[in-house]
Structures are given as structure tokens and as C-alpha cells.
Amino acid sequence: EFSNEAITKPSFCQDPITDITVINKSLGEKVPKNYECVELTPTGYPANLNHGSLRCPDMFICYKRGRDKPPLKDL
Numbered sequence: 009e010f011s012n013e014a015i016t017k018p019s020f021c022q023d024p025i026t027d028i029t030v031i032n033k034s035l036g037e038k039v040p041k042n043y044e045c046v047e048l049t050p051t052g053y054p055a056n057l058n059h060g061s062l063r064c065p066d067m068f069i070c071y072k073r074g075r076d077k078p079p080l081k082d083l
Contacts (some may be wrong), residue, residue, distance in 0.1 A: 024079030027072040034065035
């Protein structure tokens, strides 16, 4: 039996992503002011861009949300 009801994700209002940057935690770089760092993947693995590579620095993506400028649409 099929249902006509759509399955929807819970929604909540978030400001759009307006900026991204990459930081090198191995060199002691800190998350820039008003940015959030992606530390883990949705499945709980480290989000280090070099995870699994030998002798590579720990690199992480950071993003900023806001309405002070247009949202990112492409990288």
C-alpha cells in the first residue's frame, strides 16, 4: 500500500553560508571569528581533509553563515 504523504525532513531557519575557508590545525591556526569548523562528517568520522594520509597537516573546512552578503551558490 502506497501513501500520498511526502516524507519531509524537519526544517528550521538557518542563515545561508556566505564564506568558507580552510585552516591548518597542525600549524596552530584557529577557527576565524564568526566561523564554525566542520570537525566530524555526518557519519562521525574525522572531517580532516587529509585524514588517512601520512605526515600531512590537519586541514579543516570552516564556514560562516549570515545575511550580510549573498549566499555561496558555487565553489
